[in-house]
Amino acid sequence: xxxxxxxxxxxxxxxxxxxxxxxxxxxxxxxxxxxxxxxxxxxxxxxxxxxxxxxxxxxxxxxxxxxxxxxxxxxxxxxxxxxxxxxxxxxxxxxxxxxxxxxxxxxxxxxxxxxxxxxxxxxxxxxxxxxxxxxxxxxxxxxxxxxxxxxxxxxxxxxxxxxxxxxxxxxxxxxxxxxxxxxxxxxxxxxxxxxxxxxxxxxxxxxxxxxxxxxxxxxxxxxxxxxxxxxxxxxxxxxxxxxxxxxxxxxxxxxxx
Numbered sequence: 001x002x003x004x005x006x007x008x009x010x011x012x013x014x015x016x017x018x019x020x021x022x023x024x025x026x027x028x029x030x031x032x033x034x035x036x037x038x039x040x041x042x043x044x045x046x047x048x049x050x051x052x053x054x055x056x057x058x059x060x061x062x063x064x065x066x067x068x069x070x071x072x073x074x075x076x077x078x079x080x081x082x083x084x085x086x087x088x089x090x091x092x093x094x095x096x097x098x099x100x101x102x103x104x105x106x107x108x109x110x111x112x113x114x115x116x117x118x119x120x121x122x123x124x125x126x127x128x129x130x131x132x133x134x135x136x137x138x139x140x141x142x143x144x145x146x147x148x149x150x151x152x153x154x155x156x157x158x159x160x161x162x163x164x165x166x167x168x169x170x171x172x173x174x175x176x177x178x179x180x181x182x183x184x185x186x187x188x189x190x191x192x193x194x195x196x197x198x199x200x201x202x203x204x205x206x207x208x209x210x211x212x213x214x215x216x217x218x219x220x221x222x223x224x225x226x227x228x229x230x231x232x233x234x235x236x237x238x239x240x241x242x243x244x245x246x247x248x249x250x251x252x253x254x255x256x257x
Contacts, residue, residue, distance in 0.1 A: 001213055001214070001215055002213065002214060003211055003212070003213050003229040003231075004027070004211065004212050004213075004214070005205075005209065005210075005211055005229075006026045006027075006209065006210055006211075006212070007206070007208055007209040007210075008024055008044050008066070008135070008208040008209075009208060011024035011025065011026060011044070012024065012025070018049075018051070020047065020048055020049035020051055021045060021046050021047040021048050021049070021133075022045070022046050023043050023044070023045045023046075024043060024044045024045075024046075025041065025042070025043045026042040026043060026044070026210070026212060027040075027041065027042050027181075027212050027214070028041045028043075029041065029180070029181060029214060035056070038140070038142065039141070039142055039145060039147050039180065039255065040139070040140065040141045040142065040147055040149070040180070040181060040253050041138075041139075041140045042137075042138070042139050042140075042183055042212060043138045043140075044066060044135055044136065044137060044138065045135065045136055045138055046133055046134070046135045047075065047116060047118065047133060047134055047135075047136070048131060048132070048133045049118070050115070050116065050117045050118060051115065051116065052080065052113065052114065052115045052116075053077075053110070053113075053114045053115065053116065055110070055111060055112075055113065056110035056111060056140065057110070057111035057144070058110075058111060058142055058143060058144025058145070059110035059111065059140050059141065059142050059143065059144070060107060060108075060109065060110065060140070060141050060142075060143045060148070060149070061107065061108055061109075061110045061138065061139070061140050062105055062106070062107050062137075062138070062139040062140075062141075062149060062251070063077070063099065063105070063106050063107075063108070063136055063137065063138055063139075064099065064102065064103060064104060064105045064106070064136060064137040064249060065099035065100065065101060065102050065103075065104065065134060065135075065136055065137075066102060066134075066135040066136055066137050066187065066208070067102070067134070067135050067208075068132075068133070068134040068135070069130070069131075069132050069133055069134075070121070071120060071121050071130055071132055072118055072119065072120060072121065072132040072133065072134055073100060073119045073120070073121045074098050074099050074100030074101075074119050074134065075098070075099050075116050075117065075118055075119060075134045075136070076096060076097075076098045076099075076116070076117045076119055077096060077097055077098070077099065077106070077108070077114055077115070077116050078096035078114065078115055078116075078117070079095070079096060079108075079112060079113065079114055080113040080114060080115050081113075098119065099134070099136060100119075102187040102247075103187055103247060103248070103249060105137075105151075105249060110140065118132045118133075118134060120132060137185060137249060139183060139251060141253060145255070146177075146255050146256030146257075147180070147253065147254070147255045147256075148177075148253070148254055148255075148256075149251045149252070149253050149254075150251065150252045150253075150254065151250065151251055151252075152182065152184070152231075152250030152251060152252055176256055176257050177254040177255060177256050177257060178254065178255055178257055179252065179253070179254055180214070180215060180253050180254065180255050181212060181213060181214045181215070181252075181253040182212065182213040182231050182250075182251065182252045182253065183210065183211075183212045183213075183249070183250070183251045183253070184210055184211045184212070184248065184249070184250045185209075185210035185248070185249045185250075186205045186206070186207060186208070186209055186210060186247060186248055187207060187208075187247050187248070187249075188207045188247045189204075189205070189206050189207050190204075190205050190247055190248060191203070191204050191205075192204075192205060192211075192229075203229055211229060213231050231252075
């Protein structure tokens with residue numbers, strides 16, 4: 001097992017073909033996999049215009065707001081009618097949701113049509129009419145292959161990393177699963193306290209940085225393995241440097257056997 005450290009600002013940038021945003025990929029597992037055959041993938045997308053999400057059948061998507069411009073209050077994500085629903089004059093049963101604060105995680109089905117709309121703040125004379133954009137955290141797991149994500153539990157009373165709806169517990173057959181990776185991302189400057197050989201050691205992470213763990217000792221996406229940082233779990237804690245909730249996202253990723 002190896003731990004890799006990353007920072008959004010240092011990840012390679014891939015511009016969208018429509019010119020409405022860009023993506024920075026931290027890890028796409030297994031190595032050299034594509035959008036068609038990855039098991040799990042962590043990326044960060046910056047969106048500058050309204051538009052639909054790419055359809056990814058068989059993929060569960062976890063999304064959270066990372067940052068936004070001052071003239072933007074978030075992004076609204078709304079389910080669109082499928083062709084079958086339009087033909088039957090049915091209304092989509094999926095609910096819309098808004099990403100308006102960092103660390104608030106939502107889960108949705110990548111195989112269903114969704115569209116995202118930037119939400120402008122109330123206009124005022126002190127704010128020029130500048131382009132809006134938001135950056136979001138995107139964890140994707142291919143549930144059609146039995147891959148799923150479980151929120152980690154950091155026990156510090158000052159950190160809110162509790163799962164939101166639809167991702168609160170492991171499936172009942174979790175004993176038939178194998179661990180394949182873990183992810184931790186910091187929205188604010190944070191110090192991760194980890195135990196190594198019975199000694200607690202601080203690991204400092206700046207806002208926009210994170211860690212991921214995989215079953216590999218080779219470089220991943222041009223990142224080399226970092227220090228031997230144990231996966232935080234149990235009594236190990238993460239201390240916040242700021243006063244807002246939801247400063248850390250932490251997931252473990254499993255595959256059903």
